[in-house]
Amino acid sequence: MVALISKTELKDLAIAAGDELEGASALEILTWTDEHFGSSWAVASSMADAVVPSLAAKVRPGVDILFLDTGYHFAETLGTRDAIAATLPVTIRTLKPAQTVDEQDVSFGKRLYERNPDQCCALRKVMPLRKALKDYDAWVSGLRRDEAASRATVKVVDWDDGRGMVKINPIAAWTQDDVDRYIAENGVLVNPLLSDGYGSVGCGPCTRRIAPGEDARAGRWAGSSKVECGIH
Template sequence: MVALTTRDEMKALAEKAGDELEGATALEILGWADEQFGPSWAVASSMADTVLPSLAAKVRPGVDVLFLDTGYHFAETLGTRDAAAATLPVTIRTVLPHQTVAEQDASFGARLYERNPDQCCALRKVMPLRKALKDYGAWASGLRRDEASTRAGVKVVEWDDSRGMVKLNPIAAWTQDDIDRYIVDNGVLVNPLLFDGYGSVGCAPCTRRIAPGEDARAGRWAGSGKIECGIH
């Protein structure tokens, strides 16, 4: 492990690694993180599948996997989380918002996700994750460049300026075919909603099935113009 004490040093480390690890395998990228940070890195997973937790567990068995329980998840998503906790060598940390859904409704009115989805995501995803990540020096996400135009420039290692930490995107260069192949070859758990017409899985009130030929993320916040929750 390298002892880095300043924000500038951490940023320089991330930017250098982003260039040098381009083309590296996902396991090599996660292995680099483990060398740099020891146990002080975590994975964030939405439990659409468990590809990233599976990869991370190969590098560090028992790795912390952060799951944001917004209070609005499909039962299938919670089931995938519980199955991952029972079958993978990882430590699932369920991260809760400051307020329950009922408390948020009392403060902001019911169905905030309809009236102000950005605020709802901030309260139930962005702020809770920020608080949880204070325990770590780096975190890994499952962002892929082929998912959306907003993600096309993602680097395999980046500086997360808003949180002041290193961010890993070890499967950034993977395609959907790569994901499908890894799932089959490794018997990876998949959220059953992905076999029921959903291309991407988020909160139940804000996620719909997609039509044939639609982008995989077309069912997220459909009709609102919103395409990202704000975490990334």
Template sequence: MTTATRTEELKALAEKASAELADATALEALRWTAETFGDDFIVASNMQDAVLIDLATKVKSDVDILFLETGYHFAETIGTRDAVATVYPDVKIVNAAAEQTVAQQDAEYGPKLHDRDPNLCCHLRKVVPLRKTLSNYSAWVTGVRRVDAPTRANTPIVTWDDRNGLVKVNPIAPWTDDEFNAYIDEHGILQNPLVGEGYLSIGCAPCTAKVAPGADPRSGRWAGKSKTECGLHA
């Protein structure tokens, strides 16, 4: 089968599933993903918590987990990734790194590119490694929720990711914060310890700040810069 034919086939599959699974529960969406794609899908996690990982392992214990290893993570985030490997021993964590180390990037672009041109920094350290890793799969699963931000308010459960050329599944898109937190409490889900310290949306250390009580959780990302998204879910 040619690449173009495979792409058209996946696109049609996504369109059909988008309608059929519009009201699916998280587990129904994940079960469909596992039954449809077998080993050919990956679950993305920023290691803020293991909610999505926990759900995914209920339908496929040895699921692939994508972690963007930007070189700028908090030690607690790396610790959470390592704890996930212990709590869910069958999962395969795929660490997607940028082509350049931080030191090599600093040598080419100057230090602290994240302060001067965060879009370029995110492109080099997140968007490109993501695209490269996703090219090995037919579908990816994300923890995007509609309540995350106004730009995510219409997130479908299944869609076609045109930029990366594969099916995108967002099983917990409809979950409210209360539903999300209840799942953590009821199932004793692993969380990044920084959440308890007021970091309510965790990304790279230089671009993540604590959030004031009651403020928008994503207001701590790229605070003071005209940027609200990495470009992964645009």
């Protein structure tokens, strides 16, 4: 179906679905995704947990899960990726930047993440994901409205204008309690860092533990005005 309609029609479809599917369950949203895009959709996962990969696998066993291996990840994050690959019926695609960390250090200087975190994220996250998403017509993320003020208006289905494709956020309306309940009821894998003081898991050099009462994402790029990596 997707191959037969224009980008304008696809955008209209996404915008309409964003309204029509508001209030639908995550599985209903992903079922809509599979009905419209077949095998041409994938899930982007930071490996903080396996909630969205687990939901996606119920709709399409073997679904592609895209993981951005920046070269700066905690060992626990890589371990979570490997455990998900071993226990869920999914296909993990590990995406790597054009340059290794050492090669980037030569080109841009060491600790680029300190001097220009936006550029570092662009090189190690945004560009590799953009390249990989060219293989699909739609992509799925685990964005939730309650995570941060910058995500408060996230729709369950939207148009990714920068990439010219449909973006699905099946758990956008979930709260942390909803996530915790799904994890407990389904035995979902969780990155152990979330039980060690981290509210959100990103690259090692740019992620710290959070203090009681802090926003879950307060430990990301702490001390700077940066709140998103640029993927979303």
